[in-house]
Amino acid sequence: xxxxxxxxxxxxxxxxxxxxxxxxxxxxxxxxxxxxxxxxxxxxxxxxxxxxxxxxxxxxxxxxxxxxxxxxxxxxxxxxxxxxxxxxxxxxxxxxxxxxxxxxxxxxxxxxxxxxxxxxxxxxxxxxxxxxxxxxxxxxxxxxxxxxxxxxxxxxxxxxxxxxxxxxxxxxxxxxxxxxxxxxxxxxxxxx
Numbered sequence: 001x002x003x004x005x006x007x008x009x010x011x012x013x014x015x016x017x018x019x020x021x022x023x024x025x026x027x028x029x030x031x032x033x034x035x036x037x038x039x040x041x042x043x044x045x046x047x048x049x050x051x052x053x054x055x056x057x058x059x060x061x062x063x064x065x066x067x068x069x070x071x072x073x074x075x076x077x078x079x080x081x082x083x084x085x086x087x088x089x090x091x092x093x094x095x096x097x098x099x100x101x102x103x104x105x106x107x108x109x110x111x112x113x114x115x116x117x118x119x120x121x122x123x124x125x126x127x128x129x130x131x132x133x134x135x136x137x138x139x140x141x142x143x144x145x146x147x148x149x150x151x152x153x154x155x156x157x158x159x160x161x162x163x164x165x166x167x168x169x170x171x172x173x174x175x176x177x178x179x180x181x182x183x184x185x186x187x188x189x190x191x192x
Contacts, residue, residue, distance in 0.1 A: 021164030122152035
């Protein structure tokens with residue numbers, strides 16, 4: 001199984017990236033070795049209405065993102081919660097990549113969603129992303145699913161250190177593992 005984890009915060013060394021790296025470590029400890037993390041710190045997708053992503057002239061970041069996502073059976077979107085909503089870069093990426101040139105990004109995939117917060121939060125972006133991703137799958141006539149189990153990473157900086165290692169909160173570790181296991185099981189059933 002090929003897995004992509006997309007850390008969608010544009011901030012350098014963000015909590016979203018920290019959580020993404022933790023997901024990668026847990027997956028690799030469970031013998032899932034084909035796990036790629038993509039960091040939105042290098043995000044350069046033009047805003048809708050100000051340019052397009054040309055599939056024949058991808059920037060290094062765009063190529064990294066599209067390759068990891070395109071090769072994945074399971075795609076984790078890890079998003080910060082900004083003012084109780086999804087961050088704009090991720091929405092822009094979904095709009096730019098939601099057309100026919102990139103329809104393969106929404107074909108035969110499972111999408112798992114995690115919201116990251118420095119306090120308590122993360123649910124609303126995942127609920128909104130579920131709607132957006134499902135609409136793109138529908139309108140592009142693709143076959144994929146959004147996993148119904150989301151994860152809210154609360155107080156991420158208190159539960160994971162700078163190296164994306166757990167500081168020992170058993171409840172945090174257990175709930176992250178349950179989220180991963182659920183996402184893997186949906187993928188096994190969907191992709192086969």
